Amino acid sequence: MELLKKKIDTEGVALSDSVLKVDSFLNHQLDPQLMFEIGKEFANRFKRSGITKIVTIESSGIGPAVMAGLHLNVPVVFARKRKPVTLKEELLSASVHSFTKKETNEIFISKKYLDANDHVLIIDDFLANGQAAIGLIEILKKADSRIAGLGIVIEKAFQEGGQNLRKQGYKVESLAMISSLSNGKVVFLEEKEEELAR
């Protein structure tokens, strides 16, 4: 997705060899027009999958997930990283190790928003080692929901998450795939390399 790659090129900052900062349009300030286009692209890639619901994780997955939900006309559920006092109903949970925060936390989704009739598209902002995705998959399995695939805004292809999920048979669609962040420089996978990675 050229628009997204341009935005990463001009505004992304490689904080280290493995962390990309994109606070100006995805992780702090949001660019609604870009989010709209991202949602449209996800909808395009999954329009024939019979999606009934989108599941993401707070907070940075919510922007792209809502826009995909708008284009696919399905509800969006986000996993919470803290158990809210207002959530009295039965909860489904999984533990997730955060790549950026280096800590393990429980994530929660109310049982009433997922069931065996759901065919779910998982959306997240980044895919690194795949821990967030694995946690969401665990919750969806507990709910007996089916998983249509994963839509990722930025995949860091030099980390193992994408490869592992694809090996397990999941369809993973990433809108920008990064092959390296070394020496402060963002390098994208070539189109041919992207196809091979898929």
Ligand code: 5GP
């Ligand atoms: P994973 O669970 O795949 O290891 O990491 C994905 C999660 O960690 C995402 O939900 C995202 O919030 C965060 N994350 C991983 N890598 C990066 C990164 O390079 N930059 C930012 N801003 N967040 C990241």
